[in-house]
Amino acid sequence: MLWYLGKRLLQLIPVFFGATFLIYFMVFSLPGDPIAALFGDRQPSPQVIEQLRQQYNLDKPFIVQYMLWIGGVFRGDLGVTYSGLPVSQQLAQAFPITARLAILSLVFEAVAGIVVGVIAGLKKGKWFDATALVVSLLLISVPTFVVGFILQYVFGIQLDLFRVTVSGDAPWSELVLPAIVLATVSFAYIVRLTRASVAENMSADFVRTATAKGLPRRRVVGVHIFRNSLIPVVTYLGVDIGNLMVGAVVTEGIFNINGVGGTVFRAVKLGEGPTVVSFVAVMVIIFMLANLLVDLLYAVQDPRIRYAK
């Protein structure tokens, strides 16, 4: 297992450099002058431009710029935003908020998704199952931002149960509605995954054996079916940590949350290169680590993967 972990971590290194280089390349070498963007309509003096170009290393060859940046990343220095704030400080403020939002979403989608999915799977073909399937399909096809508006309108405006936007320090109670919005698509996938898994295990040999040896149905369902059906769901939850990071860009934008996603949302609109690069790089790292976690979970479950050369 340790050997497998080491191998996977080594594989991650070129992917990490490749992905960060790609993002850096996209932001800083595509047309558009970041210095000009900084000043808007005003025309700065040549000396100021020169000084700023030096400060942000824009006068050096592109590959050197990238090396300087990635070197800084390893020292914990993510650069300075165009407004003079260290990006790392911005990240330190934003990250805990997004982490809390993601945790709430994960808990919601896991609990609600598994409960609905198990019931649907046990009652395959009945009305509950049919309803769950249709609703989950609808939730998958309605884009997140639309779900966001609907819930904002119904719960925030009509029923006045939640605040429509989240205040600066984002207390848990205000994050409930955004977390539900962020979780909807994954919730639908979990319902379908759990349902399929439960329905398949219902006719598995070990379940027939358990019933045949006289175990009460409670135990057959609760232990034999339930536990075995959760395996694919748990791995899906791992993948979803990465998806939630991406979904956060839209959700945090709608609810005006000062998390990682919301900051990227605003930085993109303002053309803040350093912020976009660093934040997206962090999100990509989280996404990669989530995928690694899933691969490790697979390896724990299935020894064939660990020992494959």
Added chain:
Amino acid sequence: MPSNAESRSATHYVAPIEETPLQAVDQVNEDEKTRSTWTDAWDSMRRRRTFWISSVLILLVLVVAIFPGLFTHVDPRAADLEFSNEGPTSGHPLGFTRQGNDVYARVIWGAQNSIIVGLVATVLVSLVGIVIGALAGFYGGWLDTVVSRIADIFFSIPTILGAIVIMSVIPARNAITVALVLSAFAWPQIARIMRGAVLSAKQSDYVTASAALGVGRFTTLVRHVIPNALAPVIVVATVSLGTFIVAEATLSFLGIGLPDSALSWGLDIGRAQTSIRTNPATIFWPSAALSITVLAFLLLGDVVRDALDPKARARR
């Protein structure tokens, strides 16, 4: 002790076998057309209601996208602030936006960009993914290693995130560039699936037979391996058409997809955000159009998967 074993020997009863007479074996029905995966899949799809519902919906959206003029005579760009946020009147069945645009006309004309982005991105991603995945899987070696590592890098950047970064710096924003940018990050998924399918198809007897007959490697790949490895790619491509449409709407909604002058459901939803309290209908209709279109492609993807995957068919 052999004597003991002999004494224990029991009589075995074997059920009589109804042997098929040799004649019957030889009488293979040669008149009937050969059944391929595709004819089987078509037969399975044809019998499902979902297939017809989703096909009719998709057809409808396509017709609306190609001939929007058939469905409305109102100019979607004509804005009259006099009618700002007004409800439905005759000739304007869905009312007006805050800017005084006709909601119905904008919903009808908005289909075009969604379909263009969805189709172009899906075709591009499929072509690139199939070619790269097939070459990597079939030839293996250093080609496979290089391609797989590059795919890993693109795969580690989520499509929407990568698209947000590129679209925010790109100068020319239109349906084609949005489709190009989305495909740039989405191809590794298809390439991976294709590579896996080619790897398993490569082991088949017909590939060995083709090589034994003296058919060249490349011809074998194109004529025999690729057609037999396409099924999983088609399933994913159908579903991804829906996800590309959502991605375009999301980017436009964020203000970095199509330019402000374009007619797009995503843009309209984003604009209607400010009138959510006063006129929720302006947000509802483009959202409904978008969701129904995506739903149709997802449903079709479900049916296609069931039809092409015999295991899924049995499970249902």
